[in-house]
Amino acid sequence: MELIDLAATPEGRHDFVDYLSKICNTLDLDYASYASANPVSGKVVAFTTYPDAWRDHYMQKNLHLSDPTLRSAARSIAPVDWSRLEQTKAFGNVFSQAHDFGLPDIGMTVPIRGPYGEIGLFSVTSRTAPQKWAKLKKHIIADLQLSAVYMHDRVMKSDHLLDILRYPALSAREIEILQWVAVGKSQQDIGDILSISPRTVEVHLRSSREKLSALTTSQAVGRAVSMGLIYPG
Amino acid sequence: MLILVDGINKSKFTTILDDMYKLRARVFQDRMGWDVRVTNGREIDEFDELDPAYVICLDDEYEVVGCARLLQTTGPHMLSDVFYDILDGEPPLRSALIWESTRFCVDRDRLAKGTARNSVSYATCELMAGILEYGKNSGISDIITVIDPVMDRVLKRSDNAPYGYVGKTAQMGKVKALAALCDCTDERINKVRAFAGIEGEIFLDEEIVIAAEQARNPGIMESELHSYCDEQLLCATTERERSDALALKDAITEMLRARRMSDA
Numbered sequence: 001m002e003l004i005d006l007a008a009t010p011e012g013r014h015d016f017v018d019y020l021s022k023i024c025n026t027l028d029l030d031y032a033s034y035a036s037a038n039p040v041s042g043k044v045v046a047f048t049t050y051p052d053a054w055r056d057h058y059m060q061k062n063l064h065l066s067d068p069t070l071r072s073a074a075r076s077i078a079p080v081d082w083s084r085l086e087q088t089k090a091f092g093n094v095f096s097q098a099h100d101f102g103l104p105d106i107g108m109t110v111p112i113r114g115p116y117g118e119i120g121l122f123s124v125t126s127r128t129a130p131q132k133w134a135k136l137k138k139h140i141i142a143d144l145q146l147s148a149v150y151m152h153d154r155v156m157k158s159d160h161l162l163d164i165l166r167y168p169a170l171s172a173r174e175i176e177i178l179q180w181v182a183v184g185k186s187q188q189d190i191g192d193i194l195s196i197s198p199r200t201v202e203v204h205l206r207s208s209r210e211k212l213s214a215l216t217t218s219q220a221v222g223r224a225v226s227m228g229l230i231y232p233g
Numbered sequence: 234m235l236i237l238v239d240g241i242n243k244s245k246f247t248t249i250l251d252d253m254y255k256l257r258a259r260v261f262q263d264r265m266g267w268d269v270r271v272t273n274g275r276e277i278d279e280f281d282e283l284d285p286a287y288v289i290c291l292d293d294e295y296e297v298v299g300c301a302r303l304l305q306t307t308g309p310h311m312l313s314d315v316f317y318d319i320l321d322g323e324p325p326l327r328s329a330l331i332w333e334s335t336r337f338c339v340d341r342d343r344l345a346k347g348t349a350r351n352s353v354s355y356a357t358c359e360l361m362a363g364i365l366e367y368g369k370n371s372g373i374s375d376i377i378t379v380i381d382p383v384m385d386r387v388l389k390r391s392d393n394a395p396y397g398y399v400g401k402t403a404q405m406g407k408v409k410a411l412a413a414l415c416d417c418t419d420e421r422i423n424k425v426r427a428f429a430g431i432e433g434e435i436f437l438d439e440e441i442v443i444a445a446e447q448a449r450n451p452g453i454m455e456s457e458l459h460s461y462c463d464e465q466l467l468c469a470t471t472e473r474e475r476s477d478a479l480a481l482k483d484a485i486t487e488m489l490r491a492r493r494m495s496d497a
Contacts, residue, residue: 075239075241076240077286077303077371078286084241112329113309114307115307115309117309149329171323171324196397197397199375200398203326203328203375206331207327
């Protein structure tokens with residue numbers, strides 16, 4: 001397995017590393033990384049906001065082959081706090097080296113499973129004290145889950161073939177609800193119209209937003225209109 | 234009491250997982266008549282190969298008495314790949330914040346009646362609370378769960394009524410199945426806990442469960458035999474090799490049990 005750093009290529013660098021930096025700023029984190037293997041070509045892509053020196057060292061030493069924040073975390077369905085991996089030998093090996101580069105070992109990896117069984121790994125680290133980390137984690141964990149899948153879907157779609165495979169599959173219910181949103185109905189109204197609870201409406205909307213890689217509902221409506229899935233309101 | 238077993242720690246809990254697969258065979262094939270594949274008394278399907286997370290319920294003697302299986306809805310899961318009848322051919326919900334729960338069951342033969350600890354009702358609520366708490370602590374907002382109408386009534390009775398359903402109730406072999414939605418909120422968790430009288434931490438530390446397992450199955454010889462069997466299972470590349478390895482494991486487990494009985 002060869003680690004390909006898309007951050008060094010002109011088209012990848014801008015969007016994805018920028019996105020990671022923004023997440024760090026917004027959620028009060030120090031560094032963020034993302035890695036995944038392309039399910040078709042098998043190529044590994046990775047982006048990071050880590051300092052260049054550590055990135056180069058990491059790649060040169062092939063640390064991705066043993067790094068438990070990648071290898072172990074890929075086997076969880078939930079975000080993995082790195083404290084859970086501390087006891088492994090590989091953890092000591094990778095993080096004693098990270099320590100030499102002045103990098104923290106407090107962090108978490110969010111594993112993402114995609115529709116083709118591919119796995120994306122979204123990691124963040126923080127320099128805060130362990131007690132503060134526990135609090136911060138609780139506060140940002142849902143945002144991190146959303147950001148991780150958003151980033152993963154974007155990376156996968158940046159591959160031409162996968163982009164075609166990933167045409168958003170919205171259900172009739174999701175389309176119906178987006179259509180009601182487009183004509184200006186509230187979630188409560190839509191729930192009443194369709195005889196379902198407002199939270200069920202919200203769950204369908206959230207699913208539609210994520211399938212359309214939209215961050216807001218109005219963005220999702222805009223995309224659905226442009227794809228001809230619904231009529232403009 | 235619950236133990237969370239996932240792809241990271243499952244090598245430490247092979248006996249518990251094996252007992253869970255056997256429980257699932259007894260419940261889903263023998264009792265409920267679902268169309269599931271059972272090999273050597275164990276119900277294992279392709280989703281078990283995907284490193285799901287299992288919330289497993291243990292009684293006070295650390296015997297497996299219940300379980301549920303969790304998968305992300307962003308990747309392959311049962312509603313997308315198996316239960317499409319429920320969705321009437323529609324694509325499933327897909328969200329970073331929704332997990333799917335399947336294979337929820339408890340051991341009615343081992344658990345007592347009534348509502349005290351080690352009862353069917355208590356274990357059911359403990360499992361439900363455990364799924365919701367694990368989800369909530371992982372940033373998950375909702376669980377979509379594939380259940381039969383009986384389980385749907387159990388949920389409603391346990392002050393844990395689903396807030397919504399997706400798709401329709403579909404015939405699955407001899408029984409019906411449907412997909413229900415539950416929110417991973419403190420409000421719901423507290424209601425389930427209050428209903429069953431569950432207090433304090435419900436998840437056990439890994440170390441405690443490992444120690445209890447060792448106390449139940451003493452002897453270095455035994456653990457070596459078990460790890461040999463597990464290795465054989467891991468190395469199996471064909472169905473045939475796999476079923477042979479399982480048969481060997483069964484035979485050895487039986488032998489060791491018989492030896493323990495005669496020792497005692």
